[in-house]
Amino acid sequence: MTVDEVATAPTDAAGLQRSRERIARHLVGRERELELTLAAVAAGRDIVLEGPPGTSKTTILGAITEEWGIPLLFVEGNADLTPAKLVGHHNPARVLREDYSADNFVPGPLVEAMQRGGFLYIEEFNRAPEDTLNTLLTAMADRSLAIPRVGRIRAEPTFRVIASMNPYDNVGTTRLSTSVHDRLNRLAVDYQDSDAEERIVILRTGADAGGTAPLGARLVRDAVAVTRATRNHPDIRQGSSVRGAIDTVLVALRLAALRDLNDPDSPDYPELVYDAMIVALSGRIHLDEALDTTPERVLREIWEDRFILEPHRADPG
Template structure:
């Protein structure tokens, strides 16, 4: 494979055209992967982490191999296994070895991307770290498999979610270049929503983004919604308005917000409110508080 890993300005601009904002993060990511390094992306969901990586691999012309980190991601699932039926007939051989995502990415010179790295078992991470250090893995009865030059190991983790996760050891962190990725600003999130929904109603888009961003700072929530909540809110509100032409705009937004945001927020353990109550409060503050006073005349 002869994929180029250069990061000239034209190449960078071509990749950036597929991403909304993220100039600094994209530059850092391009610099790291062009230098042959692996990256751990740390931040909440819905912050364009995989979008940036897909844009790079598409421009380089290399595979993007996605793996979900969870308790079932064993070393055998990650590296590969021998086909049981063929083993019974032929005994173990290199020919009946079925590559897992790690070997697949190594042989194709692709990017292995592990979502939610901190949900994977420790012994699986140890297998992964060996491949990162040596750019090769040794498979029993197959031999040593070496990676192509464009092979990279990328991973993500959400530092704000501790349910079903494990602490990442210092030895694991020592193998990665860590990039913290936060939420984008309101204007960039609105641009993302417009692109993803195709909506030309900027007022609706701005309302959806404002409500979604408000969930991230509400005192009764330990987790707010990603921009995916705003994307779904706009899509649902657009269709809901067609179904019920008599419902006012503000209540179309409220019903859509309740549907699109309630599963994406996490209540604080000390709160006695429900997700619906918090979303309704955010909606009321947005449309009817003094900050939104320009709307009060319409709905009075």
């Protein structure tokens, strides 16, 4: 697909349907979220994707921008994201030699996204300072931006502002103004079901094929189960995304090779999973700060629920 072919987003029904079908090949599940996001950006709207990390938000956007042949520019929202970092600045060395001019202006990610017709993806959107977010208002409303000593930058038709926010983490965040909310569509993106997460882990680890089966197949089921359990444990403020399950499987497979363990029915298998959990999950869970406990202790409880209590309930004799 050439640049000329993606100067505007597909708006006819047939074009949108073809785009959706091609984009869906890059995703596991997420049909509804893809369809809604694609509809919003194809309609020329900016959108905030609200959900915890590891819920395929970046994957969806990457697949759409790849389909359209445009860049996806990442920006991390934090207190250090000033308007100058977002918009750009004049090269200080050249300013000393040449004075200010459009030629020595270094575009920031906002201007670059506007000029190239890309998606500006701002993660942790509600951690950015209010004056920085206000810089986006003109770009979103007018699709243009006036920069002193440079002139007016007009956005290409495919330029979009995409924001993400984590509803489970309010530490260090700021409340978005009504003006910002009024210019953004919103879509909640939550965790997928266990079947979809197992398919994601298989895709990312290859654990159901080759020499890893049947060990890999059981590891996938157990890793997804214990990872999902971190999201419901009463001592955990925020649990792990599916990335924790992916890393649990990858680490466990290497541990199994080191320990010469190939049988998932081995009495050593449960401890193998626990050791992998400690490495892959202990840094990804956020405990209730009011409790006197540790990630290792909480993960041991989750492990016991999976490998001691559940088998006992299934076979009470």
